[in-house]
Amino acid sequence: xxxxxxxLVEMRDIELAFGGIKAVDxxxxxxxxxxxxxxLGHNGAGKSTLIKILSGxxxxxxxxxxxxxxRVEITNPRDARAHNIETIYQQLALADNLxxxxxxxxxxxxxxxxxxxxxxxxxxxxxxxxxxxNPNFRxxxxxxxxxxxxxxxxxxxARAVYFNARILIMDEPTAALGVQETKMxxxxxxxxxxxxxxxxxxxxxxxxxxxxxxxxxVMKNGxxxxxxxxxxxxxxxxxxxxxxxxxxxRAPEPEGAA
Amino acid sequence: xxxxxxAAESRRxxxxxxxxxxxxxxxxxxxxxxxxxxxxxxxxxxRFLTPRNVFNLTIQTVSVAIMAMGMVFVIVTRHIDLxxxxxxxxxxxxxxxxxxxxIPEYLGLPMGHxxxxxxxxxxxxxxxxxxxxxxxxxxxxxxxxxxxxTLGGLLVWRNAAWYITGGQTIGPLDPNFxxxxxxxxxxxxxxxxxxxxxxxxxxxxxxxxxxxxxxRYEFPVKPLWAEIALGALIAAVIMGFVxxxxxxxxxxxxxxxxxxxxxxxxxxxxxxxYGIPISVFVLVILAIIMTIVARxxxxxxxxxxxxxxxxxxxxSGINTRLLTVKVFAIMGALCALSAVVASARLANHSNDxxxxxxxxxxxxxxxxxxxxxxxxxxxxxxxxxxLIMQSLxxxxxxxxxxxxxxxxxxxxxxxxxxxxxxxxxxxxGVT
Ligand SMILES: Nc1ncnc2c1ncn2[C@@H]1O[C@H](COP(=O)(O)OP(=O)(O)OP(=O)(O)O)[C@@H](O)[C@H]1O
Ligand SMILES: [Mg+2]
Numbered sequence: 237x238x239x240x241x242x243x244l245v246e247m248r249d250i251e252l253a254f255g256g257i258k259a260v261d262x263x264x265x266x267x268x269x270x271x272x273x274x275x276l277g278h279n280g281a282g283k284s285t286l287i288k289i290l291s292g293x294x295x296x297x298x299x300x301x302x303x304x305x306x307r308v309e310i311t312n313p314r315d316a317r318a319h320n321i322e323t324i325y326q327q328l329a330l331a332d333n334l335x336x337x338x339x340x341x342x343x344x345x346x347x348x349x350x351x352x353x354x355x356x357x358x359x360x361x362x363x364x365x366x367x368x369x370n371p372n373f374r375x376x377x378x379x380x381x382x383x384x385x386x387x388x389x390x391x392x393x394a395r396a397v398y399f400n401a402r403i404l405i406m407d408e409p410t411a412a413l414g415v416q417e418t419k420m421x422x423x424x425x426x427x428x429x430x431x432x433x434x435x436x437x438x439x440x441x442x443x444x445x446x447x448x449x450x451x452x453x454v455m456k457n458g459x460x461x462x463x464x465x466x467x468x469x470x471x472x473x474x475x476x477x478x479x480x481x482x483x484x485x486r487a488p489e490p491e492g493a494a
Numbered sequence: 495x496x497x498x499x500x501a502a503e504s505r506r507x508x509x510x511x512x513x514x515x516x517x518x519x520x521x522x523x524x525x526x527x528x529x530x531x532x533x534x535x536x537x538x539x540x541r542f543l544t545p546r547n548v549f550n551l552t553i554q555t556v557s558v559a560i561m562a563m564g565m566v567f568v569i570v571t572r573h574i575d576l577x578x579x580x581x582x583x584x585x586x587x588x589x590x591x592x593x594x595x596x597i598p599e600y601l602g603l604p605m606g607h608x609x610x611x612x613x614x615x616x617x618x619x620x621x622x623x624x625x626x627x628x629x630x631x632x633x634x635x636x637x638x639x640x641x642x643x644t645l646g647g648l649l650v651w652r653n654a655a656w657y658i659t660g661g662q663t664i665g666p667l668d669p670n671f672x673x674x675x676x677x678x679x680x681x682x683x684x685x686x687x688x689x690x691x692x693x694x695x696x697x698x699x700x701x702x703x704x705x706x707x708x709x710r711y712e713f714p715v716k717p718l719w720a721e722i723a724l725g726a727l728i729a730a731v732i733m734g735f736v737x738x739x740x741x742x743x744x745x746x747x748x749x750x751x752x753x754x755x756x757x758x759x760x761x762x763x764x765x766x767x768y769g770i771p772i773s774v775f776v777l778v779i780l781a782i783i784m785t786i787v788a789r790x791x792x793x794x795x796x797x798x799x800x801x802x803x804x805x806x807x808x809x810s811g812i813n814t815r816l817l818t819v820k821v822f823a824i825m826g827a828l829c830a831l832s833a834v835v836a837s838a839r840l841a842n843h844s845n846d847x848x849x850x851x852x853x854x855x856x857x858x859x860x861x862x863x864x865x866x867x868x869x870x871x872x873x874x875x876x877x878x879x880x881l882i883m884q885s886l887x888x889x890x891x892x893x894x895x896x897x898x899x900x901x902x903x904x905x906x907x908x909x910x911x912x913x914x915x916x917x918x919x920x921x922x923g924v925t
Pocket of ligand 1: 254257258259277278279280282283285286326
């Protein structure tokens with residue numbers, strides 16, 4: 237449905253090796269505005285590594301990244317942020333000893349005329365956005381260490397939403413969450429999608445992915461197995477792609493995907 | 495009392511503390527300090543809390559306290575600096591040579607020239623900052639552990655100091671430079687009162703502005719009476735401190751000399767107090783700056799974020815390597831300032847200046863509540879830690895405790911303080 241115009245993100249032939257292990261081996265992937273693309277695969281398939289390249293946490297060995305059709309260099313998280321790429325990491329990237337507001341604004345603090353941080357305003361903004369995302373959230377004055385997994389996750393999500401992400405990367409956003417919070421994240425994804433934000437969703441839960449995504453990409457051992465539109469495949473097709481590392485029989489095979 | 499009742503009771507007590515925003519940890523530390531002072535005062539028949547002894551205690555604390563503030567940043571970022579005592583010695587040696595040899599020889603300015611002290615201090619500051627930054631570069635960019643870099647630094651800078659001076663004691667130092675040492679440079683009664691007044695006023699303004707700011711965003715504020723009581727307490731402590739230092743009288747012969755130097759006859763029966771030592775004034779100013787850096791600047795926020803979760807900091811776009819360089823550069827600069835105070839107090843540079851200071855400084859920061867696991871620590875805690883250590887040491891000396899026993903006690907107190915802190919944190923769940 238969205239396969240027209242310039243993609244928001246194009247990752248082409250991305251490679252990255254850790255020592256001898258090719259964690260990502262020539263993977264290509266694109267994303268259009270208002271689209272949710274799921275990334276699936278076994279533990280250690282290279283999903284996190286692939287998207288960490290996009291978010292600037294790792295530097296790729298080879299390949300190229302285009303945003304709105306233009307080639308970009310992303311060598312650190314600041315570059316990614318400058319392109320409005322926000323990431324919600326698998327291992328929550330929060331500083332435990334700081335409160336919600338300090339975490340939300342980490343790296344992008346609001347400062348006053350003389351360059352001192354305006355903590356009151358940051359807390360006020362945090363209260364506003366949390367009222368929208370997680371109305372039950374009360375623990376503003378405490379280090380996030382004392383928050384539950386779901387509460388911490390909502391801080392991480394609030395951070396991505398507050399800074400107007402155009403490209404949002406969610407690495408297993410619901411792994412630590414209960415039913416209620418998982419539903420909240422699902423609703424949020426729909427909401428963000430409607431606003432034209434492109435989302436990469438990494439997950440182990442095939443059903444989740446089939447519900448939320450427009451397309452699914454499967455990886456195995458660092459390699460690209462296949463990318464499918466969800467309406468073209470069944471849960472079982474995807475499962476066999478994950479396990480066997482092969483595209484479903486009936487799907488046309490334009491190139492020999494490893 | 496049943497367990498649930500007890501839990502409810504402790505919860506209520508905690509929420510009262512929370513409402514009043516009382517830092518129970520700070521209260522505990524101040525309590526321990528007060529008990530310590532009163533205890534020594536009792537045992538020494540009132541000799542411990544005389545103006546004279548309080549004066550000496552404060553000037554002895556300054557050097558370690560200055561470095562302990564930098565050590566807070568270092569430890570908060572999960573590093574350690576074992577080289578501070580040696581770095582102090584190198585800065586001290588360099589400054590001693592600068593003021594006694596280089597400036598008179600190459601710039602032709604005699605000792606006592608008004609430019610000698612400022613130039614010397616700048617030289618020391620530049621050296622300390624650069625050496626610290628180099629440590630930070632090795633640690634941050636080249637990934638050599640801080641323990642190793644600064645263990646090496648401990649040997650290197652101790653002996654660099656030796657080389658610079660050829661192992662000799664260098665003195666006397668420039669008279670203006672020595673004003674930073676304590677007894678040779680105080681603000682005098684009037685200025686001290688004025689300083690106290692300004693400090694009280696500033697503290698009250700800070701309290702009041704914080705309250706107004708909170709109200710503006712409709713955040714909870716503590717009851718007005720608590721705010722007023724806190725303000726009154728702070729004012730009383732500051733003014734009490736100034737009054738004590740002002741009560742320490744300058745001996746008459748010295749006073750006569752001072753009047754004579756000013757070219758005037760001293761009136762009969764004239765007395766004057768020392769007031770706040772310039773070194774203490776410097777410490778207070780540095781403490782204010784460091785507290786602002788820690789709490790209100792991005793640099794401070796990044797230091798704490800990096801200590802809490804280095805990966806999170808990195809992923810949030812913080813340049814943690816450069817941050818490491820900055821933290822160690824600050825540490826180096828503070829070592830240099832500490833060297834000014836320490837050598838000025840001794841009136842000369844001696845080869846063993848600052849020996850074992852690294853341990854005192856680390857102990858002060860840790861007793862003051864800085865967690866070695868990173869992310870937690872306060873500037874005022876480190877200063878209080880330095881003060882507690884120094885009080886313990888001088889108190890025991892005054893009581894006549896044997897030297898080996900003194901060190902045994904200080905060492906044990908360090909371990910005990912950390913143990914109490916761990917238990918406290920577990921109990922309250924507060925970090
Ligand atoms: N920092 C690293 N250093 C060395 N090897 C790494 C590093 N990060 C990942 N790897 C390796 O790269 C491969 C891919 O890891 P990655 O974290 O991308 O997997 P994943 O698909 O996200 O797995 P999971 O589903 O468990 O999150 C694995 O073999 C892993 O061991
Ligand atoms: Mg992963």
